[in-house]
Amino acid sequence: MTALLSRLLPASPPPSADPGALLAVDHLDLAYGQSRAVRNVSLRVAPGQVVCVVGRNGAGKTTLLKGIIGSLGPRAGRILFEGRDLTGSPPYQRARAGIGYVPQGRGIFPHLSVYENLLIGLEPVRGRLDGQLEQVFTLFPVLKEMARRTAGVLSGGQQQQLAIGRALMGRPRLLLLDEPTEGIQPSIVQQIEEVIAGLKGSLAVLLVEQFLDFALAIGDYCYVLESGQVTFEGTPGSLDTAALRSALAV
Numbered sequence: 001m002t003a004l005l006s007r008l009l010p011a012s013p014p015p016s017a018d019p020g021a022l023l024a025v026d027h028l029d030l031a032y033g034q035s036r037a038v039r040n041v042s043l044r045v046a047p048g049q050v051v052c053v054v055g056r057n058g059a060g061k062t063t064l065l066k067g068i069i070g071s072l073g074p075r076a077g078r079i080l081f082e083g084r085d086l087t088g089s090p091p092y093q094r095a096r097a098g099i100g101y102v103p104q105g106r107g108i109f110p111h112l113s114v115y116e117n118l119l120i121g122l123e124p125v126r127g128r129l130d131g132q133l134e135q136v137f138t139l140f141p142v143l144k145e146m147a148r149r150t151a152g153v154l155s156g157g158q159q160q161q162l163a164i165g166r167a168l169m170g171r172p173r174l175l176l177l178d179e180p181t182e183g184i185q186p187s188i189v190q191q192i193e194e195v196i197a198g199l200k201g202s203l204a205v206l207l208v209e210q211f212l213d214f215a216l217a218i219g220d221y222c223y224v225l226e227s228g229q230v231t232f233e234g235t236p237g238s239l240d241t242a243a244l245r246s247a248l249a250v
């Protein structure tokens, strides 16, 4: 009987329902006290893909990213990265596993120089510099020009470039971006879009955004979050944009 059961039941759950996924989020529930902010969310990011999560203010986008980086523990569900269950892992282990994060508001250190801010991004690779600085300066030449300036003097768009550059210093295989277009002028939005498009293929991006057009322009696949739940998902071409616009209208 025991032998039969052991053949019927795997000793532990399979690592992922989708072995091709770089990131698999399964039935994730996240809450602040009694208030559930993310409800039963499942999503996938394949290697090299740009995936967008769109939702209006308070939809749960930042909370979802907090769950993925591990700064907020889940009530239910699990998070797999490269097939490895990271649900109980602390944030530093997830960063070392290859999950980079650019927080909303950028989280740069205004009193440190641009260069020092970039060096902080080396923690996930234990301080090892192996060409990342040159790559970041090639992607964002303005950071090279301003390397010795204090980061607080940079414009909003330059700070966004610095925040992305800092995350890239840790050589992530998945980059999480929280509202990269927030508070920056259209010409820089275009530049950020080009940079993300240029990263596509070499690393995967999971981007949360309120700005639907940006998400549709850049995403290979989009999820729409309303009150913590996924209500639409699909490739940009397959989504009913009129329905999305009305769902996202304030």
Ligand code: ATP
Pocket (backbone or CB within 6 Å): 032, 035, 037, 055, 056, 057, 058, 059, 060, 061, 062, 063, 064, 104, 210
């Ligand atoms: P925004 O576009 O404004 O950043 P969002 O989609 O990222 O919105 P979240 O910040 O994830 O939304 O918030 C989801 C819900 O959780 C909201 O109702 C918000 O008020 C609540 N919330 C967020 N942070 C906290 C917190 N630290 N404590 C309690 N409730 C919170």
